[in-house]
Amino acid sequence: MGEAIVITSGKGGVGKTTTTANIGTALALMDKKVCLIDTDIGLRNLDVIMGLENRIIYDIVDVIEERCKLKQALIKDKRFDYLSLLPAAQTSDKSAVTTEGMKKIIQELKQEYDYIIIDCPAGIEQGFQNAISGADRAIVVTTPEKSSVRDADRIVGLLEKEEMQAPSLIINRIRNHMMKNGDMLDIDEVVQVLSIDLIGIVQDDDEVIKASNNGEPIALQSKPKAAISYRNIARRILGESVPLESMEDDTGILKKMKKFFGLHV
């Protein structure tokens, strides 16, 4: 029996879809059976980031309205056998999706997959309610900005009313130099306000955007820090305890030397 995890944030543009794609990919890299669900009806993106746009035949609304079987609507990933995507509808009426319909789909998927990662739309309306309805736990994504943290706080409040495990937190798009200067909220501040478990931090990286545009989630690459962060998040989801990544730029021979000798950089 699998576990359903919803990725949500309240605010738009903080990286829910990117996070969904990368956590899903990272889990698949660890030989887990993973199904991604895009619940952002009308504004679907997850298929683009996964590079699976061209393969869509049926979507989630077709499944709910029983125009096709669930298995027919699932798109198998190019790279992994056990990574699938259930795409959102692009044209259909939003009201077609109901919480009952979602629960039913997730129950069915849980039989076959280890992890079901649900990409939640922005906002707190029906789309949000649908996305969280079948989930066992939630991961809240925020950026170190006041507005984003405010919305995340609202979301955590709403999630606390649901019957699910306490949500975890990902702080996304961290810009190291801004955080150091105090121009951005620092990690401790964000965690203190939201007071939920921090499951990962991801640095802002141009590579992430590049990778998304290519339809190849960055978690597939070995080098970039963001890729390491996403893979670490996946390991933490699996229950491993992995220390938080250091925020320091460890480029430059001098810094590496200092680090080697245990000097503060």
Added chain:
Amino acid sequence: MTVDNKQVIAMKGTRDGLTLFLDDSCSFEQLVAELQEKINMSKTGKNEQTTTVVVKLGNRYLANGQKQKIASIIEDGNYFQVESFESDVIHLEEAVKWKEQSDVKIFNKIVRSGQVLTVTGDLLLIGDVNPGGRVEASGNIYVLGRLFGVAHAGKDGDKKAVIAASYLNPSQLRIAEYISRAPDYESDGVMMECGYIDEKEDKILVDRLQVLTKKRISLSGFERRMLNG
């Protein structure tokens, strides 16, 4: 009808006016009859200044209609003015309401953005009020945690209400109908401080918790709660 000679009404003059002691073991009719008599006797016709009267009821409970009747007898002819009725007993409903308003309600949670926590009486919150969150109480608000959002004490108009927090950095403090907001520049907040209405300055001031021992002496006493009720 046999009326025993014992008087059911005793009068006593004080500095502030007249106090009427109404016997609490006789019938209401008896009381009314004797009161009528006494008042008529007291009307001298000379005294132009109206005297204020406090009516002490002892262990008798009077409904509003009965109070009105007594008051109308006393005030007939504008010689006397009823200042208040004082009774040793109160109605159960009032008592429950009173208790409700004097109770300290304890919550152990985080009030997050968009959430509103409203209580009747005093609020003791063990946890934070996050930015965008809001706490309201008809009495005082104590926050054992960090207050970032909006706090409204004395919601029903109690100007004596106070807001105290371990860490105070609110976007707004409201007490009764007074509102004060945080400055536009970013501020760090203060530890162990409180907000209260200063009568002289006629606005909400924020000061160390210790000033409350001087400014709100009755805060811990039962008296305040009685007034509150």
